[in-house]
Amino acid sequence: MAKINNLKGGFKIVKVEGPVIFAVSDSIGETAELVAKAATVQFNSGHVEIRRYPYVTEEEDVVEVVEEAKKYKNSAIVCTMVLPEIRKKLLELAEANNIPILDIMGPMMDIVSRITNIKPKLEPGLVRRVDEDYFEKIEAIEFAVKYDDGKDPRGLAKADVVLIGVSRTSKTPLSMYLAHKRLKVANLPLVPEVSPPEELFQLDPKNVVGLTIQPEILYKIRQERLKALGLSSDATYASMERILKELEYADEIMKKIGCHRIDVSNKAVEEVAARILEIIRRGEDR
Structure with missing residues (x-):
C-alpha cells in the first residue's frame, strides 16, 4: 500500500517502497515472468514482487503500465514485446521516467534475424501456439x-x-x-x-x-x-x-x-x- 502523509490540511501520496518487477508482454507474459523469477531467486535481499501485465498491444496499455510502475520507489520492467512500435513506446516511457527496463525479445530477434537473414513474423503468441x-x-x-x-x-x-x-x-x-x-x-x-x-x-x-x-x-x-x-x-x-x-x-x-x-x-x-x-x-x- 502507498503511504499517505498529511500536508497542510491536504494529502500527498508517497511512493511505495517496493521492490516490484513488472513483467510486460504483448502475449501472455509467461516468458518475462519466468526470467524475472529466475533472476530474483539469486538474491537474498528481501522479497521482490513480480506482476505480470499480459496482452499489452496498444499505446494506452503501455502508458498504464508505466504509470503504475511510477508509483513505486523501487520498480523495474522486464518485457518480451514482439510488436516493434509498442516495444519502442514502452522503452521510451520507461527511460523518460528513470524506470530500469530490460528488453528480452528485441535484441534476441535482431540476432536471429541477422544469422538467418530472415525477417521476423512479428506475431505475438506464436510460442504458445x-x-x-x-x-x-x-x-x-x-x-x-x-x-x-x-x-x-x-x-x-x-x-x-x-x-x-x-x-x-x-x-x-x-x-x-x-x-x-x-x-x-x-x-x-x-x-x-x-x-x-x-x-x-x-x-x-x-x-x-x-x-x-x-x-x-x-x-x-x-x-x-x-x-x-x-x-x-x-x-x-x-x-x-x-x-x-x-x-x-x-x-x-x-x-x-x-x-x-x-x-x-x-x-x-x-x-x-x-x-x-x-x-x-x-x-x-x-
Missing part, C-alpha cells in the same frame, strides 16, 4: 493408441474420424499418421464372427471411413505376414476363401453405415491419409 500444437499432437497420439483395434468402443464417439476395415488394411498406421496431424482417430477391425459395437452405427457416417482392398493384394500381404511371424502359409487367415468372406462382410457393414470408402490397394499411407483429410474437410464445409 506452437506449444498448443505439440500438446494436441501428443493427445491425439495417446488417443490413437488407446482406441486402436477396437479396444474400447467408447472411443468411437469421441473420435474425429473412425477407420473400419478387415485386418491388414493399414488401420493402425493410418491412425498414427493422422494423429500427427492432430486428429483423434479410432479404428475398428471388421470380423464376420464378431458383430460391430452398436456405437459404430450411431456415428455420423461422414466421420467414418471404410478401408477396402483388392482380394489378391490382401492375400499376398497376409501370406507375407504369416512368414514374418514364422507361421504356416496354409493358415485360414491367409486363404482366399477366408479373405473373400471377410471382404464381403465388411462391404455389408459399410453399406449399412453409408460411410466413405477408400481402396488402399497399392497406396502409401501418406496417400490414403491425404484422401481422409480431404473427406473430413469436405464434411466440415457442409
Whole structure:
C-alpha cells in the first residue's frame, strides 16, 4: 500500500517502497515472468514482487503500465514485446521516467534475424501456439493408441474420424499418421464372427471411413505376414476363401453405415491419409 502523509490540511501520496518487477508482454507474459523469477531467486535481499501485465498491444496499455510502475520507489520492467512500435513506446516511457527496463525479445530477434537473414513474423503468441500444437499432437497420439483395434468402443464417439476395415488394411498406421496431424482417430477391425459395437452405427457416417482392398493384394500381404511371424502359409487367415468372406462382410457393414470408402490397394499411407483429410474437410464445409 502507498503511504499517505498529511500536508497542510491536504494529502500527498508517497511512493511505495517496493521492490516490484513488472513483467510486460504483448502475449501472455509467461516468458518475462519466468526470467524475472529466475533472476530474483539469486538474491537474498528481501522479497521482490513480480506482476505480470499480459496482452499489452496498444499505446494506452503501455502508458498504464508505466504509470503504475511510477508509483513505486523501487520498480523495474522486464518485457518480451514482439510488436516493434509498442516495444519502442514502452522503452521510451520507461527511460523518460528513470524506470530500469530490460528488453528480452528485441535484441534476441535482431540476432536471429541477422544469422538467418530472415525477417521476423512479428506475431505475438506464436510460442504458445506452437506449444498448443505439440500438446494436441501428443493427445491425439495417446488417443490413437488407446482406441486402436477396437479396444474400447467408447472411443468411437469421441473420435474425429473412425477407420473400419478387415485386418491388414493399414488401420493402425493410418491412425498414427493422422494423429500427427492432430486428429483423434479410432479404428475398428471388421470380423464376420464378431458383430460391430452398436456405437459404430450411431456415428455420423461422414466421420467414418471404410478401408477396402483388392482380394489378391490382401492375400499376398497376409501370406507375407504369416512368414514374418514364422507361421504356416496354409493358415485360414491367409486363404482366399477366408479373405473373400471377410471382404464381403465388411462391404455389408459399410453399406449399412453409408460411410466413405477408400481402396488402399497399392497406396502409401501418406496417400490414403491425404484422401481422409480431404473427406473430413469436405464434411466440415457442409
